[in-house]
Amino acid sequence: MEEEPKNNGYMEPLRRAIEAQGLTVTTQQGKGRCLTTTVDFSPGQVIISQEPYASAPSNGTINSFCDGCFASGGLKFCSKCRVARYCGSGCQKLEWKLHQLECEALVGLGKDRREMLTTSIRLMVRLLLRRRLQYEKVIPTTATDNYELVEALEAHMSELNEEQLVLYAQMANLVRLVLPSTEIDVKNITMNFSRLACNAHSICDSELRPLGTGIYPVISIINHSCLPNSVLTFEGKLAMVRAVEPIPKGTEVLISYIETAGSSMTRKETLRKQYFFTCTCPGCMKVDAYADLRETAILEGYRCKDNKCDGFLFFNSDDRVFICQQCGLFRDEQEIKQIESEVEQLSSFAAKLLSSGDNIKASTLYKTIEKHQMNLCHSLSVKLLRTRESLLKIMIDLNDWREALTCCRLILPVYKRVYRKIHPMLGLQYYTCGKLEWFLEDAENALKSLTRAVDILRITHGSNTSFMRDLFNLLDEARAEATHRLSDCMACWINRPVHSVVPGLKTSLPPTAADWKIKTR
């Protein structure tokens, strides 16, 4: 049901600013503000793009990123504060107005406080400093770039539990220690942390590796759906929302806030905990309750004891056994618990090995976990999927293309089931598959996989980034190589020595391109 939007001062200027882009802000009961189209959008079309109001790079031990553009490699610390890092003088100059204030605050901090400068703390410090720069008119304010828009973001303060409230208040106190002169009190900074928790976006590169965090006040008006009509990606720090299906005018723009691989129960739980709402999207409101239970059992439950049966199990709480819904075989709860606890122990050990950089030992352990899970979980299980994703990453790091490709091909059917046809994760998985096939000199399969990757990623990522240009080049190379091999093969066939023809047999026609495709499938 449509509600009359509250008469907030920022709203009319914002509406006027986005109307030329075919967008407006509406309000719905139970959802709050919604970004709504006033024109039709087609798949791949950019609906809205925005630079962050404030952002902070991740400060991991392995990877670090430029404060300006989030690039990695060849970074130099700011010589004064030795906290901010830059890829060059260009970014340093662009960031200077804000960093000048940040730098003064950071220089005076002792070692123990510097160690507390997490990405969230830095983001809040930068948010407050940007506010100050705009209030003092050092930098301009626009209808889509002002602190009022940040204050209008949903904070859900009354829904926070004690633990969250205490944590945000402690973080707010730390921010005030870094910025003692800020006009914003601890209560308001605490509320801002709560806002960031349900509005900030993780900024990722084209391959969805996290680089940092940013707050984009207009993009944050977009609500969630597990079956979204749009997708959010980043070009550097610039957030881009693109349509993934035809969106008629008058439709709400929706993106997914969470990893959607999982049952509707798991998704609902995640959304309730972090975003304080109950999802009522078509993906979560399935009318067929049995289909929902079956999906949960397949994605998150257990497999039939009989290796030849691909059935999933339902739990019978009276007898405390699991029953295969395909062949009726029972599986004991204790046996399942036993394997599950072993897998849990092995997984935490494997994760430790991985973070210590011991890829070889980690790969052996993950293979053992995979074996256990193949005995425990359905072939489309999300738990098994996660193990294979870790294995794939390790195998790529170890340059073991063959094993990596095996993993990649096992992951694909699960992605096809849990993600929509046009989804960045699916596109990127085809891309990885194609690249591995290319490395393994399988040009024909590389061509197929890369074509599928391009079909998806040109919609989710656009065509104009260096990542996509590299992908187009790789696709061209694979196409040229596959065509070359095809013509070589045909030439071999035509020029084969006469004695290779069995005397007396009728000569068959040379293979056509269509025959070749069938042959290589």
Ligand SMILES: C[S@@+](CC[C@H](N)C(=O)[O-])C[C@H]1O[C@@H](n2cnc3c(N)ncnc32)[C@H](O)[C@@H]1O
């Ligand atoms: C990033 S904000 C989205 C914009 C928000 N509606 C507003 O008015 O600021 C996220 C919050 O919006 C609400 N929200 C987002 N998607 C929703 C949905 N599908 N159903 C109900 N509420 C939703 C929740 O309160 C959530 O914490």
